[in-house]
Amino acid sequence: MKIKVGINGYGTIGKRVAYAVTKQDDMELIGVTKTKPDFEAYRAKELGISVYAASEEFIPRFEKAGFEVEGTLEDLLEKVDVIVDATPGGMGAKNKALYEKHGVKAIFQGGEKAEVAEASFVAQANYENALGKNYVRVVSCNTTGLTRTLNAIKDYIDYVYAVMIRRAADPNDIKRGPVNAIKPSVKVPSHHGPDVQTVIPINIETTAFVVPTTLMHVHSVMVELKKPIEARDVVDIFEGTTRVLLFEEGRGFSSTAQLIEFARDMHREWNNLYEIAVWKESINVKGNRLFYIQAVHQESDVVPENIDAIRAMFELADKWESIKKTNKSLGILK
Numbered sequence: 570m571k572i573k574v575g576i577n578g579y580g581t582i583g584k585r586v587a588y589a590v591t592k593q594d595d596m597e598l599i600g601v602t603k604t605k606p607d608f609e610a611y612r613a614k615e616l617g618i619s620v621y622a623a624s625e626e627f628i629p630r631f632e633k634a635g636f637e638v639e640g641t642l643e644d645l646l647e648k649v650d651v652i653v654d655a656t657p658g659g660m661g662a663k664n665k666a667l668y669e670k671h672g673v674k675a676i677f678q679g680g681e682k683a684e685v686a687e688a689s690f691v692a693q694a695n696y697e698n699a700l701g702k703n704y705v706r707v708v709s710c711n712t713t714g715l716t717r718t719l720n721a722i723k724d725y726i727d728y729v730y731a732v733m734i735r736r737a738a739d740p741n742d743i744k745r746g747p748v749n750a751i752k753p754s755v756k757v758p759s760h761h762g763p764d765v766q767t768v769i770p771i772n773i774e775t776t777a778f779v780v781p782t783t784l785m786h787v788h789s790v791m792v793e794l795k796k797p798i799e800a801r802d803v804v805d806i807f808e809g810t811t812r813v814l815l816f817e818e819g820r821g822f823s824s825t826a827q828l829i830e831f832a833r834d835m836h837r838e839w840n841n842l843y844e845i846a847v848w849k850e851s852i853n854v855k856g857n858r859l860f861y862i863q864a865v866h867q868e869s870d871v872v873p874e875n876i877d878a879i880r881a882m883f884e885l886a887d888k889w890e891s892i893k894k895t896n897k898s899l900g901i902l903k
């Protein structure tokens with residue numbers, strides 16, 4: 570039996586999750602919602618994807634353009650086992666009542682508060698917490714990135730301090746800035762540390778900045794160690810950690826630009842870099858402190874998590890079976 574999946578919100582995350590669903594042999598993409606008949610709606614149709622209006626109120630827009638939709642979100646909800654809510658942050662919580670009304674399981678994204686779901690999720694850290702659940706939240710791209718690497722070394726962690734340098738906007742976004750400024754998040758700690766704690770119980774504080782780039786986020790991580798570890802052991806641990814890749818400045822990876830070029834060279838769809846990129850040379854231990862720097866491709870790192878969350882919610886596979894299956898289907902390197 571294939572799990573029938575719908576996507577509400579066909580934007581940056583929604584379209585990538587839709588694509589990933591079509592790559593799974595145990596899932597079927599039933600349809601996606603759109604609020605307007607823009608080029609993304611036409612492209613979805615060209616790809617054979619059924620397009621639904623996100624609600625009744627948007628129908629006139631489609632009618633005016635002569636774009637035929639299959640119905641509304643409520644019609645889509647009648648046909649699916651699970652809906653992936655990838656609407657703008659905060660909207661998912663409002664949509665939840667509709668999902669409950671139709672008795673459909675739902676996955677929410679990191680723009681929602683943890684309370685929207687029964688579990689916050691990063692597959693390699695807490696797959697088991699989502700088993701059989703009706704509502705799961707895939708945490709934000711930054712939280713996912715922090716969790717992947719910190720979970721791998723959690724036995725050594727006394728306290729984590731991390732600085733998040735966040736991209737101002739996604740590449741297709743023309744409305745957001747800053748254009749020529751660095752914008753601190755004066756709310757300290759930023760939401761990322763507490764968010765990591767919704768997945769793994771570690772001591773962590775984070776601060777965050779927004780900078781004028783669209784490519785990726787970068788994290789500067791400092792860990793106060795509970796017990797000694799050598800930098801080369803951390804390298805070994807990260808080398809053995811799924812969805813984490815080590816990149817060397819010595820091989821030309823001197824910025825996020827080269828990381829994205831690597832994804833392009835790999836012919837990844839939308840230059841997705843699903844893996845968290847850790848700069849190998851940045852892994853250093855000084856006394857009882859470990860330092861490393863990593864980059865997160867915000868548009869794609871949460872995509873495999875959405876797929877694994879679906880498998881966990883329907884108890885289709887155990888943790889490693891699901892992770893391996895998802896990795897293989899998306900060309901994730903390890």
Ligand SMILES: NC(=O)C1=CN([C@@H]2O[C@H](COP(=O)(O)OP(=O)(O)OC[C@H]3O[C@@H](n4cnc5c(N)ncnc54)[C@H](O)[C@@H]3O)[C@@H](O)[C@H]2O)C=CC1
Nearest residue numbers: 578579580581582623655656657658678679680710867868
């Ligand atoms: N872009 C990113 O870097 C990441 C975003 N997230 C989270 O994923 C969620 C979605 O974010 P993005 O994909 O970036 O947003 P987006 O703005 O690219 O896409 C949202 C889509 O929802 C549509 N939409 C708007 N109102 C709607 C409605 N009433 N019903 C249905 N669809 C509606 C928009 O037209 C758009 O296509 C948010 O919670 C965000 O915090 C998580 C990880 C990374």
Ligand SMILES: O=C(OP(=O)(O)O)[C@H](O)COP(=O)(O)O
Nearest residue numbers: 658679680709710711712735867
């Ligand atoms: O939600 C995200 O993008 P957004 O800025 O489009 O809302 C990313 O996951 C980054 O969010 P974060 O920096 O709050 O973790």
